[in-house]
Amino acid sequence: MAEKIRLRLVTPRRLLLDEEVDEVTGPGTLGEFGVLPKHISFLTLLEVGEMSYKQGGERHHLAISGGYAEVLDDVMTVLASAAEYADEIDVERARNARERAEKKIAELNREEREFAAAEAALHRALIRLQVAGREARR
Known part of the structure; x- marks a missing residue:
């Protein structure tokens, strides 16, 4: 075995x-x-x-x-x-999170406190979309 x-x-x-x-x-x-x-x-x-x-x-x-x-x-x-x-990822929710994060990043300066949080949110959304695009198997 x-x-x-x-x-x-x-x-x-x-x-x-x-x-x-x-x-x-x-x-x-x-x-x-x-x-x-x-x-x-x-x-x-x-x-x-x-x-x-x-x-x-x-x-x-x-x-x-x-x-x-x-x-x-x-x-x-x-x-x-x-x-x-x-197969558990809500793709529409992940897309909306990506759009919100991208909008927030565009509005902020790198020095602002919220910038890092917006970047982290964007990264999470992109990972979720990447994984959702994989063939779902369990």
């Missing part, structure tokens, strides 16, 4: 996943990282971005809104602020 890693993905609202998978990729603060079975233990912060995992020959995609990931003894635990599968 092929070696697997157990992926547990938890948000404050729900347990999204607790299954054996072949590999995981995630958006770390130092860039994208990958985890395979027998990976060395580590703990990292997660950025807003796309997380994916391969299971049974299929790749599954999720939008992640930051959090933490821990790998220990072939178990990867992800504690995410928010996470949603491609």
Whole structure:
């Protein structure tokens, strides 16, 4: 039997996943990282971005809104602020969020306090739209 890693993905609202998978990729603060079975233990912060995992020959995609990931003894635990599968994303809502953020950025100077929040909102909306465009599989 092929070696697997157990992926547990938890948000404050729900347990999204607790299954054996072949590999995981995630958006770390130092860039994208990958985890395979027998990976060395580590703990990292997660950025807003796309997380994916391969299971049974299929790749599954999720939008992640930051959090933490821990790998220990072939178990990867992800504690995410928010996470949603491609087929759960409300595309119209994400488009509206993108438009609002783009408008806010155009109105503000870089030095203004709200500018960074508007950039973060734009980044979240773009990630959600990117993931929503992936073929939805679970």
